[in-house]
Amino acid sequence: MTWLITGGAGYIGAHVARAMTGAGERVVVLDDLSAGVPGRLPADVPLVAGSALDAGLLKRVLAEHAVTGVVHLAARKQVAESVAQPTRYYRENVGGLATLLEAVAEAGVRRFLFSSSAAVYGNPDVDLITEDTPCSPVNPYGETKLAGEWLVRAAGEAHGIATTCLRYFNVAGAAEPALADTGVFNIVPMVFDRLTRDEAPRIFGDDYPTPDGTCVRDYIHVADLAEAHLAAARRLTAPDVRGDLTVNIGRGEGVSVRELVTLIGKVTGDPRPALVEGRRPGDAPRAVASAALAARELGWTASRGMREMVASAWRGWQLHHGG
Structure with missing residues (x-):
């Protein structure tokens, strides 16, 4: 097998590329480098700079590298950006996927792994979100991921492509500091950013129907997520695999925002009290995965806990931000 990883120079993509090459898989990366960093990749992994919207480039890459499977993360x-720029999100997330699937079908590639998201579920009022929980996304980003799943399954059925969709929950941590998330969009780096600027962390709402009043989420270490991709890719290579698998990727354990902020204070040595502000629109009180299907179908379970996520992310933050 040779796997094309789109978005493979990004935060999650680079972890996936390293996990797969470390396990002996052949990999080529396509990344438009809008968020990707070439230095994250192992030196022997070919990197093609370009977009999944470029049909001609896709055709050349699939042929020149004899690609037999695709991991689509780009x-x-x-x-918030998806709410402000919905047409851009549909064009890049859904349009890019459609262009890629057309190229994949034409090239005779028969294995396709799609990076989806727990955002497809919206805000379900359930204790554990299973893969059968109804999908009702509440923002354009989640809509594009759900539409992407539909498209992947339809193309798979039409062209005889075995497909898998992985619905990630909240990703954090780093396998090594150089691979850490450099953005300030997710809760862990957002708290780091406030502390680095000598400001108190913020909690948006403490009056939710949860044990401490703050939102509860399921967090997954990015290295565990990368290993889930490897397990899913290898499952796709089995000779008798047909059709589609859709599976949650999480730990199945809930952590409240207040618990997370307290842990970050302990890890960073800056335990200042958080400021409580008003609720943000659209935040669900609780979103925790059922991870049973991943264990059963992929033979995979998460092995890293919250302290390891926060400590590894902090080491990466210090490297990239000079903390």
């Missing part, structure tokens, strides 16, 4: 992924 996408825009910021919720």
Whole structure:
């Protein structure tokens, strides 16, 4: 097998590329470098700079590298940005996927792994979100991921492509500091950013129907997520695999925002009290995965806990931001 990883120079993509090459898989990366960093990749991994919207480039890459499977991570992924720029999100996330699937079908590639998101579920009022929980996304980003799943399954059925969709929950941490998330869009780096600027962390709402009043989320270490991709890719290579698998990737454990902020204070040595502000629109009180299907179908379970996520992310933050 030779795997094309789109978005493979990004935060998650680079971890996936390293996990797969470390396990002996052949990999080539396509990344438009809008968020990707070439230095994250192992030196022997070919990097092609370009977009999944470029049909001619895709055709050449698939042929020149004799690609036999695709891991599609390339996408825009910021919720607030998707609300402000919905047409851009549909064009890049859904349009890019459609262009890629056309090229994949034409090239005879028969294995396709799609990076989806727990955002497809919206805000379900359930204790654990299973893969059968109804999908009702509440923002354009989540809509594009759900539409992407539909498209992947339809193309798979039409062209005989075995497909898998991985619905990530909240990703944090780093396998090594150089691979850390350099953006300030997710809660862990957002708290780091406030502390680095000598400001108190913020909690948006403490009156939710949860044990401490703050939102509860499921966090997954990015290295565990990368290993889930490897397990899913290898499952796709089995000779008898047909059709589609859709699976949650999380730990199945809830952590409240207040618990997370307290842990970050302990890890960073800056335990200042958080400022409580008003709720943000659209935040669900609780979003925790059922991870049972991933264990059963992929033979995969997360092995890293919250302290390791926060400590590894902090080491990466210090490297990239001079903290």
